[in-house]
Amino acid sequence: MNRRVARIALLCCFGTGWLGAQDHTNVIRNPFDTPEDVAAGQRSFRSQCAACHGPDASGAAGPSLTTGSFRHGNSDEALYTVITKGVEGTPMVAFKLDGREVWQLISFLRSANVAKGAGQAPGNPGRGAQIFNDSGCAQCHTAGKPGGFAGPDLTYIGSRRSLIQLETALLDPSAEVDPDYWSLRGRTKTGQTITGTRMNEDTDSFQILDSSGRLRSVWKADLATYEILRTSPMPSFKGKLKPSELEDLVAYLATLRGPSGREGQQ
Amino acid sequence: MKRLALTAALTAIMAGLLSAQVPFDRLLRAVDEPQNWLTYNGSLQSTHYSRLNQITSENVANLSLKWVWQAQSLEKFEATPLVVDGVMYVTEPPNTVAAIDTGTGRPYWIYQYPMPETTYVCCGNVNRGLAILGNTLFLGTLDAHLLALDATTGRKKWDTKVAEYTHGYGITVAPLAVKDKVIVGPAGGERGIAGFLAAYDAQTGREVWRFNTTAHPGEPGNETWAGDSWKTGGGSVWVTGSYDADLNLVYWGTGNPGPDWNPALRKGANLYTDSVVALDADTGKLKWHYQFTPNDEWDFDSVQVPVLADITWKGQPRKVILWGNRNGFFYALDRTSGEFLLGKPFVKQTWSSGIDEAGKPIKAPGKSPSVAGTDAYPGVQGGTNWYSPSFSPGTGLFYLTAWEDYHTTYFQWDQNYEPGKSFTGGAARAPFQSLKRDPFIKWGPEWGYGVVRALNPATGEKVWDYKMRDVSDAGILTTASDLLFSGNREGYFFALDAKTGKELWKCYLGSQVASAPITYTVDGVQYVSIAAGHSLFTFGLGRTGELRH
Numbered sequence: 043m044n045r046r047v048a049r050i051a052l053l054c055c056f057g058t059g060w061l062g063a064q065d066h067t068n069v070i071r072n073p074f075d076t077p078e079d080v081a082a083g084q085r086s087f088r089s090q091c092a093a094c095h096g097p098d099a100s101g102a103a104g105p106s107l108t109t110g111s112f113r114h115g116n117s118d119e120a121l122y123t124v125i126t127k128g129v130e131g132t133p134m135v136a137f138k139l140d141g142r143e144v145w146q147l148i149s150f151l152r153s154a155n156v157a158k159g160a161g162q163a164p165g166n167p168g169r170g171a172q173i174f175n176d177s178g179c180a181q182c183h184t185a186g187k188p189g190g191f192a193g194p195d196l197t198y199i200g201s202r203r204s205l206i207q208l209e210t211a212l213l214d215p216s217a218e219v220d221p222d223y224w225s226l227r228g229r230t231k232t233g234q235t236i237t238g239t240r241m242n243e244d245t246d247s248f249q250i251l252d253s254s255g256r257l258r259s260v261w262k263a264d265l266a267t268y269e270i271l272r273t274s275p276m277p278s279f280k281g282k283l284k285p286s287e288l289e290d291l292v293a294y295l296a297t298l299r300g301p302s303g304r305e306g307q308q
Numbered sequence: 309m310k311r312l313a314l315t316a317a318l319t320a321i322m323a324g325l326l327s328a329q330v331p332f333d334r335l336l337r338a339v340d341e342p343q344n345w346l347t348y349n350g351s352l353q354s355t356h357y358s359r360l361n362q363i364t365s366e367n368v369a370n371l372s373l374k375w376v377w378q379a380q381s382l383e384k385f386e387a388t389p390l391v392v393d394g395v396m397y398v399t400e401p402p403n404t405v406a407a408i409d410t411g412t413g414r415p416y417w418i419y420q421y422p423m424p425e426t427t428y429v430c431c432g433n434v435n436r437g438l439a440i441l442g443n444t445l446f447l448g449t450l451d452a453h454l455l456a457l458d459a460t461t462g463r464k465k466w467d468t469k470v471a472e473y474t475h476g477y478g479i480t481v482a483p484l485a486v487k488d489k490v491i492v493g494p495a496g497g498e499r500g501i502a503g504f505l506a507a508y509d510a511q512t513g514r515e516v517w518r519f520n521t522t523a524h525p526g527e528p529g530n531e532t533w534a535g536d537s538w539k540t541g542g543g544s545v546w547v548t549g550s551y552d553a554d555l556n557l558v559y560w561g562t563g564n565p566g567p568d569w570n571p572a573l574r575k576g577a578n579l580y581t582d583s584v585v586a587l588d589a590d591t592g593k594l595k596w597h598y599q600f601t602p603n604d605e606w607d608f609d610s611v612q613v614p615v616l617a618d619i620t621w622k623g624q625p626r627k628v629i630l631w632g633n634r635n636g637f638f639y640a641l642d643r644t645s646g647e648f649l650l651g652k653p654f655v656k657q658t659w660s661s662g663i664d665e666a667g668k669p670i671k672a673p674g675k676s677p678s679v680a681g682t683d684a685y686p687g688v689q690g691g692t693n694w695y696s697p698s699f700s701p702g703t704g705l706f707y708l709t710a711w712e713d714y715h716t717t718y719f720q721w722d723q724n725y726e727p728g729k730s731f732t733g734g735a736a737r738a739p740f741q742s743l744k745r746d747p748f749i750k751w752g753p754e755w756g757y758g759v760v761r762a763l764n765p766a767t768g769e770k771v772w773d774y775k776m777r778d779v780s781d782a783g784i785l786t787t788a789s790d791l792l793f794s795g796n797r798e799g800y801f802f803a804l805d806a807k808t809g810k811e812l813w814k815c816y817l818g819s820q821v822a823s824a825p826i827t828y829t830v831d832g833v834q835y836v837s838i839a840a841g842h843s844l845f846t847f848g849l850g851r852t853g854e855l856r857h
Contacts, residue, residue: 130382138428
């Protein structure tokens with residue numbers, strides 16, 4: 043009780059603009075983090091934030107807030123500042139909320155990230171890590187320690203995907219491919235074949251990472267034909283792993299929640 | 309005594325030099341002095357058309373960069389500058405004004421408004437520009453003040469509080485000077501404001517008249533609001549209107565009703581939201597109105613620039629307003645009477661099954677926002693939005709920036725009003741971030757794309773399209789040499805053949821264009837300026853960097 047009172051006292055300092063003068067060796071903790079606070083935060087989110095960030099915080103006009111990391115800082119203090127001060131140069135303006143409402147919003151955002159991530163997996167994560175290494179996954183994926191860059195970085199995948207999503211990605215990699223990993227396949231007017239990961243596009247050109255590992259730009263006007271492939275080059279594990287091995291690999295992926303192991307921390 | 313007389317004489321001379329730089333008569337005839345850009349919309353008719361013709365389809369490929377003005381702010385640069393006799397006046401976000409020499413790009417002065425610690429506008433601390441009258445510039449601020457600045461020095465003449473900013477009111481619109489008054493209104497359609505247009509004495513800043521865009525008790529239209537819902541009914545004002553001197557009418561578009569996505573909380577047509585209102589310029593009295601989207605459910609602000617054109621309508625000359633609306637329909641209205649002449653979709657839309665003969669839209673079933681989410685076209689940023697359109701008397705075509713094949717999932721829930729807080733009654737989820745993004749385009753083209761679209765104003769039929777991969781927030785400029793200038797979110801500034809839509813020239817500026825291009829002359833030489841990202845770029849014929857002074 044006394045601790046909570048102390049934290050509320052600290053909160054009052056925020057309210058008087060003292061935040062900027064904080065000693066940053068003292069970590070600011072959220073004093074409103076009960077299930078009731080989360081529920082209140084969800085109500086505030088709907089009325090104040092959902093118009094831009096979507097009804098479930100997964101993004102709309104504004105970015106998703108359920109990816110496990112926040113662009114302007116992952117600490118409670120950073121979130122508090124963004125909500126109450128806004129972010130210059132973006133449509134994120136300051137919100138007129140009292141301190142309690144802001145902390146409750148932060149509690150809701152934390153819960154939304156936990157809820158989106160994987161739950162308790164039945165497999166053995168240690169054996170899953172071995173399968174990950176033995177299968178050559180690191181050739182294309184980074185997972186906490188250095189690995190390949192061709193596929194998505196899996197360092198935080200456990201806080202961003204549910205168990206069923208992880209399993210589906212292993213069995214049917216093309217089921218849902220992030221547009222970041224769509225690829226270009228085309229043929230130039232001079233007959234040259236061009237393939238690569240599409241990194242960007244505009245009316246006139248593509249920017250790709252081509253199949254030889256080179257960054258290059260391609261004019262659409264120079265292409266006789268082209269298509270954007272929304273499939274994954276990753277081989278499926280379907281039929282290649284025993285059900286128990288699949289469970290182990292999913293369990294390992296579910297543990298990948300960033301270097302600190304804390305939800306949403308980077 | 310002698311010295312006093314000399315001082316008095318000097319003062320009189322200075323006053324003569326500094327005052328009446330832009331009397332209203334010059335604004336009335338702005339199209340006749342294309343060497344300048346005297347109002348936000350280029351003229352009081354708001355056609356975004358210039359009689360300049362030095363830059364042509366033959367030489368436009370030789371355009372080169374003359375100078376760049378870099379704003380100190382990271383906010384989106386949405387302003388359209390003014391150019392008055394060799395000086396450009398431009399607003400940088402949040403509320404900074406710069407007076408820049410058009411020949412060199414060097415500043416004469418910069419005025420920085422002292423901002424409050426926080427502001428409560430919904431969608432970025434932006435500003436769209438200024439008005440000038442006499443030797444005074446007029447600036448609306450994000451904390452809902454109207455300022456008069458001396459155009460020679462940038463010093464403040466007066467400061468009038470227009471509304472209470474802590475309750476969600478803010479000014480982002482460029483004011484409009486009409487006769488001896490300056491007209492503005494507040495943004496805040498997502499904050500539960502009760503909107504209005506108000507005219508202020510240009511000399512003193514005293515309010516002269518006010519027209520409520522959510523009709524108050526005792527005013528016609530209040531019956532279109534259930535209970536007290538008019539008090540939080542929105543009707544914001546955030547894009548500049550137009551003026552017809554012959555009719556002495558000011559035309560202005562109004563914003564969405566609030567809360568945006570829950571019409572059950574404000575049953576009725578909600579006058580005068582999502583409307584064009586024609587007001588007597590002297591009294592603010594309503595002459596006529598037309599409501600584009602009664603009881604709006606999708607956030608279809610009708611803040612678009614009212615384009616005043618004189619066209620042939622069914623064989624007869626007619627004074628009309630041309631209007632590409634956020635709701636996806638193109639309209640032609642008689643601007644004398646407000647008579648509905650034409651309403652035709654210009655992009656894919658599913659919210660309406662058509663418009664009846666009286667001009668009232670018929671809502672399509674099953675397209676209302678819902679708890680589970682409802683898909684509807686156009687999406688939440690609309691078929692078009694606040695981007696300045698253009699009408700060229702040369703080609704006879706109406707041009708607008710449109711978002712084609714673009715939809716949104718609209719959600720709805722209950723919401724209580726609290727002053728200054730978000731008041732939307734739901735949410736809208738589009739396939740890509742609809743306000744500002746990083747410079748990547750990765751979504752599928754099936755989720756929507758941008759076009760510059762030319763329409764026949766007499767029929768609403770499409771004449772040509774200039775298709776872009778990304779959507780666009782850029783306005784449009786046309787010239788007497790049948791060129792069309794615009795830009796897009798990809799960061800390109802380009803020139804098209806206004807007759808065919810063929811691309812003639814293009815330059816990558818490195819960031820989103822969210823403003824309208826203008827043209828003017830420096831020492832008799834035609835220049836074109838456009839803001840992109842955090843900078844304003846000026847182009848002309850001849851060598852890159854070649855300055856005139």
